[in-house]
Amino acid sequence: MSPPTPTSQAAPRSSAASRQRASIVAWARDRYEDLELGSVREWLAQEPGRKACGYLPVYVPREVIHAAGMLPVGIHGGGSMEIIRGDAWYQSYICHLPRSVVELGLTGRLDCLSAMLFPSTCDVIRNLSGMWQILSPQTWVRYVDLPQVNDPERAVEFWTGELRHILSGLTALTGKVVDDEALWASIAVYNEMRALIEELYAVRRDEPWRVPSEELYLLLRAGEVVPVEEWLVRAREYLEASAADKNRPRDNARVVLTGAFCEQPPLGLIMTIERAGCYIVDDDLLLGNRMIRGPVAQGGDPLVALARALLHQHRTTSVLYEPDPTGKAREIPERVEAARADGVIFAAPSFCDPALLDRPMLRDGAEKAGIPCIAFKYAENTGQFQQFREQAGTFSDSIKLWVGTRAEQGRVERGRTGAGGEP
Amino acid sequence: MTITAGIDVGSGAVKAVVVDGSAEPRVLAHAAARIRRRDVATVVDEVMGIVLAESGVDRLDYIASTGEGEEIPFATGHFYGMTTHARGALMLDPRARIVLDIGALHTRAVAMDGHGKVLDYKMTSQCASGSGQFLENIARYLGVSLAEVGPLSLTAPKPEGVSSICAVLAETDVINMVSRGIATNDILRGIHDSMAGRFARLLKSLKAEGVVFLSGGLANDIGLQASLADALAAERRNGAEIILSTDPLAIHAGALGAAIWGAFRFHRLGTTGAAWTSTEPLPTHESAR
Numbered sequence: 001m002s003p004p005t006p007t008s009q010a011a012p013r014s015s016a017a018s019r020q021r022a023s024i025v026a027w028a029r030d031r032y033e034d035l036e037l038g039s040v041r042e043w044l045a046q047e048p049g050r051k052a053c054g055y056l057p058v059y060v061p062r063e064v065i066h067a068a069g070m071l072p073v074g075i076h077g078g079g080s081m082e083i084i085r086g087d088a089w090y091q092s093y094i095c096h097l098p099r100s101v102v103e104l105g106l107t108g109r110l111d112c113l114s115a116m117l118f119p120s121t122c123d124v125i126r127n128l129s130g131m132w133q134i135l136s137p138q139t140w141v142r143y144v145d146l147p148q149v150n151d152p153e154r155a156v157e158f159w160t161g162e163l164r165h166i167l168s169g170l171t172a173l174t175g176k177v178v179d180d181e182a183l184w185a186s187i188a189v190y191n192e193m194r195a196l197i198e199e200l201y202a203v204r205r206d207e208p209w210r211v212p213s214e215e216l217y218l219l220l221r222a223g224e225v226v227p228v229e230e231w232l233v234r235a236r237e238y239l240e241a242s243a244a245d246k247n248r249p250r251d252n253a254r255v256v257l258t259g260a261f262c263e264q265p266p267l268g269l270i271m272t273i274e275r276a277g278c279y280i281v282d283d284d285l286l287l288g289n290r291m292i293r294g295p296v297a298q299g300g301d302p303l304v305a306l307a308r309a310l311l312h313q314h315r316t317t318s319v320l321y322e323p324d325p326t327g328k329a330r331e332i333p334e335r336v337e338a339a340r341a342d343g344v345i346f347a348a349p350s351f352c353d354p355a356l357l358d359r360p361m362l363r364d365g366a367e368k369a370g371i372p373c374i375a376f377k378y379a380e381n382t383g384q385f386q387q388f389r390e391q392a393g394t395f396s397d398s399i400k401l402w403v404g405t406r407a408e409q410g411r412v413e414r415g416r417t418g419a420g421g422e423p
Numbered sequence: 424m425t426i427t428a429g430i431d432v433g434s435g436a437v438k439a440v441v442v443d444g445s446a447e448p449r450v451l452a453h454a455a456a457r458i459r460r461r462d463v464a465t466v467v468d469e470v471m472g473i474v475l476a477e478s479g480v481d482r483l484d485y486i487a488s489t490g491e492g493e494e495i496p497f498a499t500g501h502f503y504g505m506t507t508h509a510r511g512a513l514m515l516d517p518r519a520r521i522v523l524d525i526g527a528l529h530t531r532a533v534a535m536d537g538h539g540k541v542l543d544y545k546m547t548s549q550c551a552s553g554s555g556q557f558l559e560n561i562a563r564y565l566g567v568s569l570a571e572v573g574p575l576s577l578t579a580p581k582p583e584g585v586s587s588i589c590a591v592l593a594e595t596d597v598i599n600m601v602s603r604g605i606a607t608n609d610i611l612r613g614i615h616d617s618m619a620g621r622f623a624r625l626l627k628s629l630k631a632e633g634v635v636f637l638s639g640g641l642a643n644d645i646g647l648q649a650s651l652a653d654a655l656a657a658e659r660r661n662g663a664e665i666i667l668s669t670d671p672l673a674i675h676a677g678a679l680g681a682a683i684w685g686a687f688r689f690h691r692l693g694t695t696g697a698a699w700t701s702t703e704p705l706p707t708h709e710s711a712r
Contacts, residue, residue, distance in 0.1 A: 250498070250501070276501070276503070394503050397506040397684075401688075407692060408691050408693065
């Protein structure tokens, strides 16, 4: 659908919906800000014998953790938390995420986790898995080796084996016997989660004023630490409330935010980009949530089905093998088209090898397609946003005044510049 | 006729204008109010109320915010400060290709083309010694009103130099000068000279030439204008020819630019509805919620 042009005609707002929306966002924010994992500890305390399994970005099969009877808990660093001991474990040219994860571990904040999964996102996270075995010998630790071969069938075979190993390790902790029925039930609930997240992204793409990225992000962060069943209820309530409590559309540029799939940007950065005049209409924040496109097909061996879904339905990302030499060049133009975006913001964590090594290829593809781009780097503890505000603000202006936005409904051709600023 | 409003929320004051944004933009009303310690939203609502009443318009086609006004809930769109000061300066003096925006906390020099497109910029660093807020603080210490600062500075026979590096050091300099019995006009001119030196270096780093338009809260301080002219005359020996220009509406340059760009966007969007009409409550933070 085409976005409405900005006028005073905002949808009538319901105060009940407004309160409901604010209450859900506050609930999500509490969980996002709680580095002590209070909600996880509460869940564990509700029933004797419950166990939780932490995981690092980008992708782990949460269905398997869930089926094993454990609570999957996303560990996304410490935000602006002061790092005292974590810095001693890494050189200065390593990104910030592992430092704060070590800090969280050494300060006992993660002692409620009985298992930890470290996916093969990069060398730093791989090494962290080894360090964790030394730092936390009581925790079951697994380095999750994602398939990286140009043969989908062999990759499915390999990844199915990996899934079986994870399931066996986790069930050894919980003592639960997991049959196919339990696995299919977990796959079904995560299929629901994937569908709801896709719906939230679609609403934001179509009506970004209805679902601000700050709120969407907080909601997704809450989903990293609460039981999936609880999250589904809250997220549905949020969608309903946001339909009755729309903000006014603004004359903003529509942008794709990319490169932030592992170490997450501070919330202030996301807010700064949107306040400066850019609607984020697609992103790769917390990418693990959307790594598999669409539902995992039911039928056959559930672990094989899960493996097939990852191998055949995954998004293009730096952490999975890209067999097509032109794939990187096409990625951004395809995402921009799908999101009906006006431009791209490459935002990557400092020293993030997967994001920064891909950036030149992705940017080259974008620029060859005539897509306006800007790029910057951040760290999870970045506290000053003025430079981002300046970049995003001038980027939005340059699109609105000199390039043209999609909201102009074809009145202005992309790429036209300098054609007089006179109204 | 396209009627738009521009609201520039600065660190020290809120400025608003209503503009007939047709081919030759025309200012229908303008107003400014100091924020002091008030809630910014209240000041924005107050200033908008004034310009709507003064202009007598029955609709606004686009309401554009700029400066720190990103979160004004009734705004149609927001433009970055440099973009709007450039466009506002171009309207007030079409010869200008550089605008020197002297604000309460920062000063920036912005280079633009003949359409108001920003080409480059340089900004003072974080130290506040080159800012309007600093000058206001000093005036208060000296017991001088802001309106008197410029004329007094022009009468100084022996300007006393102050630190141009740091606001804290400069304030200490001023306290020492007062205790040494230095005349108020000499102190003020010394401060103007110090600020002008920083601005001249800013312009030099931007390789400024031709007409430089002064905008922002200090643009019409005649003492500062004189100091800047002297500082630039010294630079001229190195070959750069700079003509200073300003306008009584220079403090509104950001709001003006926002309103003009708002009209431009209104046409580009092909919008059919107005951002506000007189049949609705006045656009305020409360009514927009």
